[in-house]
């Protein structure tokens with residue numbers, strides 16, 4: 001995709017020769033499902049110059065390298081995987097944003113802030129400062145690599161994340177290895193197995209610290225033609241090998257350990273929002289999600305700055321990220337039309353074993369979140385959880401969701417209680 | 433015209449060298465750079481595929497003042513001198529340095545009581561700026577410090593430096609000055625016919641009149657091949673945790689531990705790349721390859737870090753590594769000329785070798801004539817300028833004039849570290865080129881950031897393979 005030309009009459013800020021300054025109406029940082037969908041609606045609604053930046057050469061975000069089906073909306077609530085292949089989905093999102101009139105600029109990185117709604121960006125065309133009336137952050141999430149999970153051992157070659165594996169195999173046609181251990185047992189881990197197989201790598205085992213999923217839920221996992229061994233209640237405690245990985249040491253909950261020979265290990269899942277730009281802009285994060293704290297209109301604490309997609313929650317399906325972009329675009333339009341930026345609102349906190357909630361700020365009487373529900377995560381399985389929302393000890397809501405709550409999977413909480421919250425009261429607390 | 437020569441494979445030149453330096457760590461490379469001033473045929477050889485791939489790549493990267501050295505020791509003098517030499521050299525060549533100053537924070541009575549003696553020791557080491565400060569001043573300067581700090585010794589002269597660029601700068605200048613660099617070249621045996629050393633290496637024989645042993649952890653083994661048994665190296669492992677760049681604003685100084693009878697403690701320090709590191713451990717081992725991290729080691733670091741700066745420990749971890757110090761039974765460097773063997777050994781360069789490297793090299797040049805080597809007149813070396821990978825100076829992605837001249841400097845490949853295609857291209861075709869993913873990371877930081885390759889890994893690997901193919905070397909496998 002060719003970078004667009006800069007808008008009319010660019011100029012250099014005083015004291016910064018060579019840096020171009022311009023203005024746009026909406027600047028969307030990140031051209032994944034969330035950012036592209038927001039831009040599409042904004043451009044279609046006539047929001048003025050709507051520009052999407054992406055640091056990769058092609059727009060589309062993560063789906064660019066997910067060479068499997070399961071993308072796009074089939075069910076509006078995304079309970080069932082969609083029909084499209086990742087790259088096809090990415091291309092459609094980009095084409096739709098373009099034809100709606102958004103400008104797509106690739107190979108351009110937002111590197112920092114030069115003002116509250118002014119971003120500094122670098123690309124082959126130079127350095128620019130772009131000031132927008134509204135900024136939408138949609139920078140996505142990444143998987144925690146080995147070191148961030150504090151897995152000791154040597155530092156050999158052959159240690160990957162799913163993101164790197166998919167790109168290496170599908171976009172770069174690289175050789176991977178011959179025997180792999182995959183860390184994780186979620187859908188993403190099963191996708192990694194398929195990618196490994198496509199690259200001619202045998203998966204020795206999937207390793208998960210969790211107990212097996214109940215059978216009905218495990219049926220929703222992508223199933224390989226030949227089944228792979230899943231070692232449950234097991235963790236990787238050491239990487240072995242100089243130069244190239246030769247094995248991983250595993251430890252079962254019961255204390256047994258063993259070294260499994262392999263030349264490749266893939267760390268899957270364990271997401272962390274890519275919040276660098278948000279933090280560098282001084283935008284407060286939610287302590288649970290580690291993404292920017294946003295209200296149900298996807299507004300951050302910084303006037304004019306919105307955040308959507310997996311930057312808010314690591315991770316949801318692409319369709320959810322995209323829908324958030326679409327819903328947020330409606331709020332961006334209201335902001336552009338002059339709706340005042342509200343105060344920070346009430347923080348939404350969770351109690352253990354819940355890990356986080358998104359969105360995580362509430363204005364009583366404000367708009368409902370996407371699909372009228374909050375997304376939660378739990379650290380351990382809960383067979384029949386009873387979700388309770390309280391404020392200063394007063395119970396606002398109590399209900400059992402129809403499904404068990406499982407780690408790594410969304411747990412949903414209805415949003416009907418938000419209007420009952422006291423705007424002058426304390427934090428809203430979600431417990432089980 | 434100067435002959436620029438770096439080899440990584442194939443047979444070695446048959447000619448006889450005047451001097452061979454074994455070990456292209458920071459010390460051997462600094463020595464080779466000094467030798468390049470003289471009309472000598474010199475080779476620098478290393479077992480690894482890059483310079484600085486041993487202990488020199490894995491340390492805490494502090495340019496020490498030497499305030500806490502053993503007064504009167506050779507180490508004390510060479511650290512003191514080396515610090516000034518390297519600071520000046522860094523300014524001239526563009527090696528990233530940040531003069532942050534250090535605080536030795538006392539967390540209990542015993543540590544507080546140890547500060548006056550440390551201040552006195554600094555004086556005896558010729559360092560006069562150290563001063564004791566009270567808790568209010570400590571918290572004013574380091575507001576994010578955990579509770580309970582009782583005071584500190586302020587050592588304003590301590591800096592952080594880039595260890596990778598330092599070794600690379602020495603080696604680059606040596607090679608440009610005519611030194612031949614042979615990598616993947618482990619010296620396995622040495623036969624001395626009284627006039628020549630015939631070295632057996634993994635790449636065939638190599639003949640030299642004089643030999644300098646700068647083999648770091650393996651200096652004792654190499655010495656034994658020469659028939660000398662002056663010391664034994666015991667690797668002392670130091671594990672380190674590197675935190676995300678977003679933690680950098682938490683820390684202003686190098687926060688050093690106060691050494692006491694109970695132990696040495698760990699430091700918290702910014703790096704020139706804008707990260708914050710926590711470590712190192714100190715574990716005496718016997719395996720010289722044990723550069724692995726351990727569960728206990730990392731757990732110990734985190735629990736000490738929790739006390740020093742709780743907010744730091746809550747940040748994301750970017751990477752973990754371990755280095756091995758060349759500890760010996762002697763409490764000082766072991767730098768000795770051996771006239772009978774026409775050789776010189778640089779051993780026991782334990783935990784200050786980066787700082788002292790240029791002074792060690794100067795000291796070696798003073799001793800070399802004792803081995804019968806006539807150095808002859810010295811000439812000035814062509815100045816060099818190294819690519820900047822430090823955060824305190826503008827990086828290429830921040831320089832509009834550079835991008836305007838060559839858009840490759842505005843084309844970012846590694847997003848977390850903001851490394852451009854232009855920088856990667858430069859590193860792959862440099863005088864001492866990057867031949868591996870690790871070598872490229874040490875020259876550019878590519879793949880060294882928080883995602884560890886999630887976004888950019890395969891793109892970087894492709895660039896490495898293309899460069900290798902152009903050089904005629906086999907490709908690398910995706911890491």
Ligand SMILES: Cc1cc2nc3c(=O)[nH]c(=O)nc-3n(C[C@H](O)[C@H](O)[C@H](O)COP(=O)(O)OP(=O)(O)OC[C@H]3O[C@@H](n4cnc5c(N)ncnc54)[C@H](O)[C@@H]3O)c2cc1C
Nearest residue numbers: 030032033034054055061062070110139140309310317318
């Ligand atoms: C292996 C794998 C398999 C998956 N399978 C499925 C599936 O089958 N079905 C499904 O629905 N979902 C799936 N998902 C999840 C889906 O890919 C994500 O939910 C979706 O991509 C999130 O969209 P996003 O726009 O929030 O972020 P991303 O897709 O991550 O996009 C973020 C974009 O921001 C850009 N960016 C970041 N920082 C900057 C900056 N500073 N400057 C410029 N650009 C920047 C990035 O380059 C990137 O393009 C899968 C994910 C993975 C990793």
Ligand SMILES: Cc1cc2nc3c(=O)[nH]c(=O)nc-3n(C[C@H](O)[C@H](O)[C@H](O)COP(=O)(O)OP(=O)(O)OC[C@H]3O[C@@H](n4cnc5c(N)ncnc54)[C@H](O)[C@@H]3O)c2cc1C
Nearest residue numbers: 455457459479486487488491492494619648670784785787
């Ligand atoms: C945890 C830790 C923290 C430290 N912190 C600091 C600090 O803050 N400041 C400071 O100044 N110093 C510090 N140091 C010390 C510093 O890193 C070392 O003193 C210095 O790197 C030693 O350099 P060297 O060249 O002697 O050794 P090395 O870098 O180990 O180089 C020796 C080289 O010899 C090669 N070699 C060995 N045997 C053979 C053979 N037979 N044939 C061919 N090649 C061979 C090896 O491959 C290696 O590259 C620290 C060290 C550690 C471990």
